[in-house]
Amino acid sequence: MADRLTGYRILILETREEAQFSRLLTEQGADVLQCPMFTIHDAPDPAPVEAWIRRFIEKPCDDLVLMTGEGLRRLMKVVRRIGVEQAFVAALGKTRKFTRGPKPGRALREIELEPQQTTEKPTSEGVAEMLARIDLRGHRLGLQLYPDKDHGALIGAIAAQGAEVDTVLPYVYDAQAADANIVAAIEEMAKGAIDAIALTNLGQVRRLVEVARARGCEARLREGLSKTPIASVGPVVSDELKSHGLRADIYPANDAYFMKPLISAMASVLAKNPPRAAAR
Numbered sequence: 001m002a003d004r005l006t007g008y009r010i011l012i013l014e015t016r017e018e019a020q021f022s023r024l025l026t027e028q029g030a031d032v033l034q035c036p037m038f039t040i041h042d043a044p045d046p047a048p049v050e051a052w053i054r055r056f057i058e059k060p061c062d063d064l065v066l067m068t069g070e071g072l073r074r075l076m077k078v079v080r081r082i083g084v085e086q087a088f089v090a091a092l093g094k095t096r097k098f099t100r101g102p103k104p105g106r107a108l109r110e111i112e113l114e115p116q117q118t119t120e121k122p123t124s125e126g127v128a129e130m131l132a133r134i135d136l137r138g139h140r141l142g143l144q145l146y147p148d149k150d151h152g153a154l155i156g157a158i159a160a161q162g163a164e165v166d167t168v169l170p171y172v173y174d175a176q177a178a179d180a181n182i183v184a185a186i187e188e189m190a191k192g193a194i195d196a197i198a199l200t201n202l203g204q205v206r207r208l209v210e211v212a213r214a215r216g217c218e219a220r221l222r223e224g225l226s227k228t229p230i231a232s233v234g235p236v237v238s239d240e241l242k243s244h245g246l247r248a249d250i251y252p253a254n255d256a257y258f259m260k261p262l263i264s265a266m267a268s269v270l271a272k273n274p275p276r277a278a279a280r
Contacts, residue, residue: 004267005030007275066104137162189224202240
């Protein structure tokens with residue numbers, strides 16, 4: 001079954017997990033068009049990140065919330081550069097670890113650690129709901145943030161539970177660098193040259209619409225999406241699509257909101273029609 005997507009051209013917008021998603025699709029035979037929504041860079045000022053790491057080693061947090069897998073990987077990059085990997089991983093091992101969805105959990109397993117709890121909903125609201133069920137009074141909680149998101153509500157909710165919140169932002173986005181590629185991808189969809197677009201987080205939907213509006217091609221985007229099957233990894237993405245008057249055509253079965261089930265769903269649905277490349 002390794003060739004279930006042979007001949008099908010799939011557009012992916014993944015940024016943090018782009019290489020993995022592309023590899024999984026390619027293993028199924030797909031022709032993958034990659035269009036990351038952002039270019040990711042290390043934090044321009046490394047000093048606050050290094051200081052957070054050293055605080056964490058000196059006095060490990062009681063709890064740690066990892067919002068993204070990219071965040072932990074960027075932290076580990078700094079940790080290795082400053083030569084404190086063993087001490088940092090040991091400190092992580094003493095800390096109760098929470099993850100926003102499965103991706104940070106995978107990053108933890110890369111350093112042979114496991115999360116103690118993962119959110120049911122991979123959103124900031126889901127993190128707040130998870131932590132609301134836990135007694136955090138008097139705890140020091142480390143919170144790894146990600147760019148282009150106002151985390152004030154989440155930080156406030158945690159602080160209201162009596163915890164001291166120690167935040168770190170290990171990377172930044174460069175949105176402008178990706179805009180031209182996004183416009184090119186929109187044009188490919190509008191031409192009918194894409195068999196499916198795969199969406200793995202709600203930010204991708206927002207970014208598509210924002211860039212299309214800024215570049216004066218929103219009508220072209222909607223034209224392209226009207227003729228391109230849209231694959232959504234789960235209800236959070238599907239709800240965001242709906243808020244823009246769009247729909248999800250393909251989604252994983254049985255509440256399995258991950259890349260592999262999404263790919264299986266795409267293979268099942270797309271198999272009903274020949275690849276567009278074959279029709280051209």
